[in-house]
Amino acid sequence: MPMVKMKCDELIPERYKHIYYTEKERSVIPACNIATIPGDMTERGCAFAGARGVIGGPIADVIAMVHAPVGCAWYTWGTRRHLSDLYTWATPTRLTNVAFNRRYCLCTDMQEKDVVFGGIKKLEQSCLEAIRLFPEAKGLIIFTTCTTGLIGDDVQAVARSVEKKTGRLVFTAESPGCSGVSQSKGHHDFNIQFYRQVRSLKERRPELKMPETEKTPYDICLIGDYNMDWDLKAVRPLFEKMGLRIVAVFSGNERIENLVKMPDVKLNVVHCQRSAEYIAQMEKDGYNIPFIRVSLYGIEQTCKALRETAAFFGLEERAEAVIAEEMARVEKSLAFYREKLRGKRVAIYVGGPRVWHWIKLMEELSMQVVAVACTFAHEDDYEKINARAPEGMLVVDAPNEFEIEEMLTSTKPDLFLTGLKEKYLGRKMGIPTVNSHSYEKGPYEGFAGMVNFARDIYQGIYAPVWKFQWGLDSTPGMKERDGLCS
Amino acid sequence: MQLKEIPITGIPYDQLYIEKIPAAPEYCRRPAELLPAGNRSVVVNPNRTCMPLGAMWAVLGVHGAIPFVQGAQGCTTYVRYTFCRVFKEPATIATASFHEDAAVFGGRRNLIEGIRNLVVRYWPELIGVVTTCSSEIIGDDMVSFLKMARANLRKEIGPERADGIPIVLVNTPSFAGSHVDGYDRASRAFVETLATTRNKPNDKVNIIPGLLYPGDIREIKHLLRHMGIEGIVLFDISDPLDAPLQPPVSLPYKPPGGTPVEAIRDMANSLATFALQPHAGQAGARYLERKFGVRAVVGPPPIGIQGTDAFLKALRELTGKPIPENLRQERGRLVDSLADTFHHTMMKKVAIMGDPDVVLGVTRFVLEMGMEPVALAGGTASKTFDHDVEAILAEGGYAGDPPLVVNGGDLLEFEEHLKQLPRVDLVIGNSRAVDIAKELQVPLVRVGFPIYDRFGYQKRAVVGYRGGEVLLAEIVNSILGYQYPDDRTHQL
Numbered sequence: 001m002p003m004v005k006m007k008c009d010e011l012i013p014e015r016y017k018h019i020y021y022t023e024k025e026r027s028v029i030p031a032c033n034i035a036t037i038p039g040d041m042t043e044r045g046c047a048f049a050g051a052r053g054v055i056g057g058p059i060a061d062v063i064a065m066v067h068a069p070v071g072c073a074w075y076t077w078g079t080r081r082h083l084s085d086l087y088t089w090a091t092p093t094r095l096t097n098v099a100f101n102r103r104y105c106l107c108t109d110m111q112e113k114d115v116v117f118g119g120i121k122k123l124e125q126s127c128l129e130a131i132r133l134f135p136e137a138k139g140l141i142i143f144t145t146c147t148t149g150l151i152g153d154d155v156q157a158v159a160r161s162v163e164k165k166t167g168r169l170v171f172t173a174e175s176p177g178c179s180g181v182s183q184s185k186g187h188h189d190f191n192i193q194f195y196r197q198v199r200s201l202k203e204r205r206p207e208l209k210m211p212e213t214e215k216t217p218y219d220i221c222l223i224g225d226y227n228m229d230w231d232l233k234a235v236r237p238l239f240e241k242m243g244l245r246i247v248a249v250f251s252g253n254e255r256i257e258n259l260v261k262m263p264d265v266k267l268n269v270v271h272c273q274r275s276a277e278y279i280a281q282m283e284k285d286g287y288n289i290p291f292i293r294v295s296l297y298g299i300e301q302t303c304k305a306l307r308e309t310a311a312f313f314g315l316e317e318r319a320e321a322v323i324a325e326e327m328a329r330v331e332k333s334l335a336f337y338r339e340k341l342r343g344k345r346v347a348i349y350v351g352g353p354r355v356w357h358w359i360k361l362m363e364e365l366s367m368q369v370v371a372v373a374c375t376f377a378h379e380d381d382y383e384k385i386n387a388r389a390p391e392g393m394l395v396v397d398a399p400n401e402f403e404i405e406e407m408l409t410s411t412k413p414d415l416f417l418t419g420l421k422e423k424y425l426g427r428k429m430g431i432p433t434v435n436s437h438s439y440e441k442g443p444y445e446g447f448a449g450m451v452n453f454a455r456d457i458y459q460g461i462y463a464p465v466w467k468f469q470w471g472l473d474s475t476p477g478m479k480e481r482d483g484l485c486s
Numbered sequence: 487m488q489l490k491e492i493p494i495t496g497i498p499y500d501q502l503y504i505e506k507i508p509a510a511p512e513y514c515r516r517p518a519e520l521l522p523a524g525n526r527s528v529v530v531n532p533n534r535t536c537m538p539l540g541a542m543w544a545v546l547g548v549h550g551a552i553p554f555v556q557g558a559q560g561c562t563t564y565v566r567y568t569f570c571r572v573f574k575e576p577a578t579i580a581t582a583s584f585h586e587d588a589a590v591f592g593g594r595r596n597l598i599e600g601i602r603n604l605v606v607r608y609w610p611e612l613i614g615v616v617t618t619c620s621s622e623i624i625g626d627d628m629v630s631f632l633k634m635a636r637a638n639l640r641k642e643i644g645p646e647r648a649d650g651i652p653i654v655l656v657n658t659p660s661f662a663g664s665h666v667d668g669y670d671r672a673s674r675a676f677v678e679t680l681a682t683t684r685n686k687p688n689d690k691v692n693i694i695p696g697l698l699y700p701g702d703i704r705e706i707k708h709l710l711r712h713m714g715i716e717g718i719v720l721f722d723i724s725d726p727l728d729a730p731l732q733p734p735v736s737l738p739y740k741p742p743g744g745t746p747v748e749a750i751r752d753m754a755n756s757l758a759t760f761a762l763q764p765h766a767g768q769a770g771a772r773y774l775e776r777k778f779g780v781r782a783v784v785g786p787p788p789i790g791i792q793g794t795d796a797f798l799k800a801l802r803e804l805t806g807k808p809i810p811e812n813l814r815q816e817r818g819r820l821v822d823s824l825a826d827t828f829h830h831t832m833m834k835k836v837a838i839m840g841d842p843d844v845v846l847g848v849t850r851f852v853l854e855m856g857m858e859p860v861a862l863a864g865g866t867a868s869k870t871f872d873h874d875v876e877a878i879l880a881e882g883g884y885a886g887d888p889p890l891v892v893n894g895g896d897l898l899e900f901e902e903h904l905k906q907l908p909r910v911d912l913v914i915g916n917s918r919a920v921d922i923a924k925e926l927q928v929p930l931v932r933v934g935f936p937i938y939d940r941f942g943y944q945k946r947a948v949v950g951y952r953g954g955e956v957l958l959a960e961i962v963n964s965i966l967g968y969q970y971p972d973d974r975t976h977q978l
Contacts, residue, residue: 008607008737008738011603011606011607012603012607035583035585035587036559036581036583036585037583037599037603038581038582038583038595038596038597038599038600038603039554039580039581039582039583039599039600039601039602039603039604040580040603040604040607041578041579041580041604041607041608041738042559042581042583043563044559044563044583045559045560045563045564046558046559046560046561046563047558047560048558048560049560049563049564061509065528069536069619069660069661070529070532070534070535070536070660070664071535071536071537071538071539071561071564071660072536072560072564072660073529073532074532074534074535074536075535075560075564075565075567075568076564077531079564079567083504085504085505085506085507086507086509087506087507087508087509088508088509088510089508089509089510089512089513089514090905090925091513091905091925092512092513093513094925094927095506095508096921096925097920097921097924097925098921100509103921104530104531104898105530105531105532106528106529106530107528107529107532108527108528108529109529109532110619110661111661111662112659112661112662114661115619115623115661122527125526125527125528126526126527126528127528129520129526129527129528130528130530132517132520133516133517133520133528133530133898135510135514136509136510137509146557146558146584146589146618146619146620146623147619147620147623147660147661149589150589150620150623150624151623176558176589177557177558177559177560177561177584177620178557178558178584178585178586178588178589178620179585179586179589180585180586181583181585182559230502230504233502233504328491329489329490329491329492330491330492332491332494333491333492333493333494333496336494337494401576401578401738401739402607402608402737402738405737405738405739406737409737420567420570420571421563421566421567421570421576421577422576423570424570424574424575424576424577425576425739427731428576428729428731428733428735428739429733429735429739430731430733441496443497443502447492448489448492448496448497451492451494451496451497452496452497454496455494455495455496456496469731469732469733470733471732
């Protein structure tokens with residue numbers, strides 16, 4: 001078995017089954033999506049973060065009502081950079097400074113007495129007040145957390161009652177932080193609950209369906225794109241130029257009325273296949289809507305995605321035209337970066353799917369991926385990683401802080417693509433990082449985004465600061481990576 | 487994005503044009519009766535977060551200490567995320583990783599295993615166990631769990647090593663108080679657990695800084711050094727959360743500095759305890775006073791002239807040491823700066839938000855500049871805040887309209903009030919006030935926690951005379967930069 005026994009895991013050997021080297025001949029699947037070891041300094045988040053922060057948050061025109069003590073709401077307020085273009089009015093003549101979904105943070109602020117006596121009354125009152133305060137919101141999503149999950153507040157009853165009283169669309173996302181083993185559980189919860197609620201909503205209110213007159217033969221849904229740093233600006237036009245109509249994006253910068261029309265399309269194009277493939281699968285079972293899995297990172301993969309989507313509708317020629325036009329725009333810049341980045345070694349640590357989305361992209365930039373790690377990947381993610389990975393790449397599932405450090409010291413990458421919490425670890429070791437969750441200066445998707453991504457990688461590796469890190473007495477050109485740890 | 491060719495610099499932000507789409511055809515006034523936070527149950531834009539964050543902040547300020555959070559993973563990850571955003575540093579915090587089983591059967595197994603795993607891999611000098619709403623609701627009996635965890639450790643690594651690692655329990659259910667209270671509770675828990683004997687007076691003073699940044703703590707140490715007084719700064723985050731980039735680092739990464747455990751044990755022997763921020767640290771100071779007679783000096787925050795004066799005078803009175811000439815010169819320079827700038831600060835209408843002690847300290851300072859506070863929002867509900875504001879206004883001889891005082895409440899009330907006013911010149915607050923200031927089209931001067939949208943605020947001081955100069959300069963320059971035509975600024 002190509003499993004790896006990291007030195008830092010000698011005393012928690014149950015971690016051994018999570019770490020391996022890739023092999024070309026066979027696909028090794030590590031233990032994954034299982035309970036975290038307490039006290040191992042995990043980087044994982046909670047299910048509530050997955051539901052509220054990742055999938056529910058990007059929806060542009062709904063109120064996110066966090067039914068919890070203040071912290072859960074405060075931490076998810078304006079945190080993840082899923083941007084939107086829908087702004088509410090700040091004053092009679094001015095729109096707010098940031099979009100509606102990141103401008104306000106609403107919560108029931110559960111106090112001790114609410115915990116003891118139940119928070120349902122407070123929740124209902126809060127929802128009614130919120131709708132009065134923000135009449136421009138088209139709907140409301142109630143998120144539960146550990147506190148309200150543990151005391152067993154019946155939020156569905158509240159949702160029905162608020163819907164009856166106000167006529168707004170009210171959804172619930174019950175995903176307490178202590179459910180499941182990571183954020184991934186929250187993605188799953190939201191997908192299932194949203195699908196079911198939309199289904200019953202359409203039965204109750206058929207007028208919300210897409211009218212037959214509006215339908216076109218080229219209707220698609222883009223599933224699992226959250227408009228990080230305006231990714232949609234880079235990819236939406238690609239599909240539209242091919243003559244397709246994106247009815248809804250699940251859920252980046254999307255309006256709730258469009259999300260209700262999701263089951264009325266011809267094809268689902270699934271980008272994030274970890275956090276949102278569930279809903280595509282359910283629509284396939286429930287509404288017979290086929291779906292394809294795509295990757296919109298990197299030139300080669302974006303081309304493949306456009307071609308496959310076009311093939312479904314018989315638009316191959318238009319796809320080729322779009323690809324040719326886009327390639328012409330970026331070729332020169334990418335050639336510059338390919339040259340500069342040739343042979344550089346990269347380590348990637350993200351939630352899960354972006355690892356395999358990016359392996360090909362790094363190869364396109366003539367770089368070499370030496371180690372990857374995922375916070376909440378499942379078996380199918382590892383299959384995809386193995387299919388794309390070079391021989392002998394280190395893979396760590398649900399790494400903890402110590403393992404990340406050991407991964408960096410043993411593989412000695414020139415660049416570490418990672419999120420906000422871990423980038424500072426890499427930085428203290430003198431390894432450049434690029435923020436891979438919210439991006440440095442995105443968007444990174446599609447053709448134009450690829451140039452941004454390459455530029456940020458280049459800026460990371462070539463920043464003058466790294467020359468100074470070896471101290472006062474170092475000699476010019478010293479790149480003593482072996483001195484990384486004492 | 488209609489570029490013929492994407493240059494190697496990529497798509498600059500200004501090329502990425504985002505058209506703002508209004509959510510409603512026109513502005514409609516929010517219902518007036520719902521604006522005061524007291525009139526509604528929903529909280530919109532809270533001006534505070536939950537208790538565990540304050541407790542974790544405190545633990546990170548102890549040398550080699552690691553917080554262990556008895557709760558779900560998010561409680562840890564979100565707080566680490568916040569710290570990383572603010573301090574631009576790694577934040578090593580362990581979690582018990584509650585899953586469903588813990589919610590059903592309680593968190594005993596998670597705590598015992600978690601403490602063991604943390605100790606054998608990291609060998610912390612101290613563990614600060616921080617509870618959360620989930621563990622408090624389940625009703626985890628933390629005291630007996632910790633006994634079991636200790637017994638389990640003794641079996642594995644021997645009694646001597648196991649007992650050499652103090653464990654401090656801080657109860658911080660999120661459904662009460664705020665991060666400020668969490669820090670306050672930690673200050674009490676630490677002295678109660680560690681400072682257990684008063685055996686030999688040490689002639690030192692204890693400083694509990696409250697939620698101050700590394701730059702502020704360095705300034706406090708500077709004042710002590712020049713007074714010739716040895717201090718014990720409890721929860722000294724100045725080195726751990728502002729560490730140099732100097733590879734090689736040893737694995738696992740352990741941040742440098744912090745208050746040594748031995749120094750905390752010694753706090754019972756000190757002359758006095760200064761809780762610089764009454765809401766964050768008073769509990770620890772009062773405990774030492776009750777238990778060992780260590781005098782508690784609570785507040786005022788040493789911001790501005792009078793705040794810093796009060797701090798130095800209290801030190802002088804306590805130790806009998808004179809205030810040296812170079813600190814008097816620092817004071818003189820701040821006075822000089824006030825004299826150089828009052829034409830631009832007098833009568834300016836200012837709104838201040840943040841943690842209560844920061845708001846109170848800054849309010850006193852802006853009154854020294856001749857400004858007029860129009861709204862003061864302290865995020866943490868406090869028994870003393872309203873009274874403190876009144877006292878500060880009276881003491882500053884303020885005769886204008888009384889400001890709106892939001893005690894607890896939320897930022898919706900604060901911002902809607904500001905939007906109704908005929909004029910506001912300046913907002914002072916943390917990064918949560920960015921949108922408010924932008925929409926009012928006035929400058930924002932960033933002070934307090936959290937500041938995550940600008941660089942370097944955590945490294946510089948606003949306390950002390952030198953910090954006052956920095957803050958004054960920023961306030962004045964914001965006003966000049968925002969409101970003055972260029973030809974007016976040629977002869978300041």
